[in-house]
Amino acid sequence: MKRLPNGLRFASVVFDVDSTLAAIEGVDWLAALRSPAVASACADLTARAMAGEMALEEVYELRLRAIGPLVEEIVALGEAYRHAVEPGAGALLDALREAGCEVHMVSGGLRSALLPLARDLGVPASRVHAVSLLADESGRLVALHGAQPLATQHGKAKVLNDLALPRPSVMVGDGATDAAARGVVDSFIAYTGVARRPAVVHLADAEASDFASLYDLLFE
Numbered sequence: 001m002k003r004l005p006n007g008l009r010f011a012s013v014v015f016d017v018d019s020t021l022a023a024i025e026g027v028d029w030l031a032a033l034r035s036p037a038v039a040s041a042c043a044d045l046t047a048r049a050m051a052g053e054m055a056l057e058e059v060y061e062l063r064l065r066a067i068g069p070l071v072e073e074i075v076a077l078g079e080a081y082r083h084a085v086e087p088g089a090g091a092l093l094d095a096l097r098e099a100g101c102e103v104h105m106v107s108g109g110l111r112s113a114l115l116p117l118a119r120d121l122g123v124p125a126s127r128v129h130a131v132s133l134l135a136d137e138s139g140r141l142v143a144l145h146g147a148q149p150l151a152t153q154h155g156k157a158k159v160l161n162d163l164a165l166p167r168p169s170v171m172v173g174d175g176a177t178d179a180a181a182r183g184v185v186d187s188f189i190a191y192t193g194v195a196r197r198p199a200v201v202h203l204a205d206a207e208a209s210d211f212a213s214l215y216d217l218l219f220e
């Protein structure tokens, strides 16, 4: 492989957001605004998707309908992401950008809630790939805005493939949908600073439990 400038090991780095760049899960955060019953129903749907009993796309709209998030709650979630940013994430993304690395955020979360964090981290909106929703007549965001690949089980692999990232490329994330992108990027790093899932770590080329160790994996 060609040698990259500025000590970079990868020409592009793709970060997951929930439980990777930020120490929250956006859907759980929204569900917690409702009753414990809604929160546990959403957690149950997520678990069924992760266990392969239901497709993520089916679970996605069921969860949204159960929560019925309002626009102002998505704005509040955006602030929650900013406050939950992982220690060292900003410094690492600055270093990557200064070294000339192409940085993307790819998430199954709600795009409008991720943009304030992306702005803090210096990631342009054009490199934030997530799920867009439509409001119903009562102003609740309960439906997907047309085809939303990132609300599907293998969405990350498809989106990363379409991006034609500069190579070598690496995905950094904590979840099964991140590990599913493995065949499309050159390397997959399991981020375990928020949640450690052995099945995901098992599929990874490397594991990082904080952003300082990520720095060592992304730079020579």
Ligand SMILES: [Mg+2]
Pocket: 016, 017, 018, 019, 020, 173, 174, 175
């Ligand atoms: Mg995640």
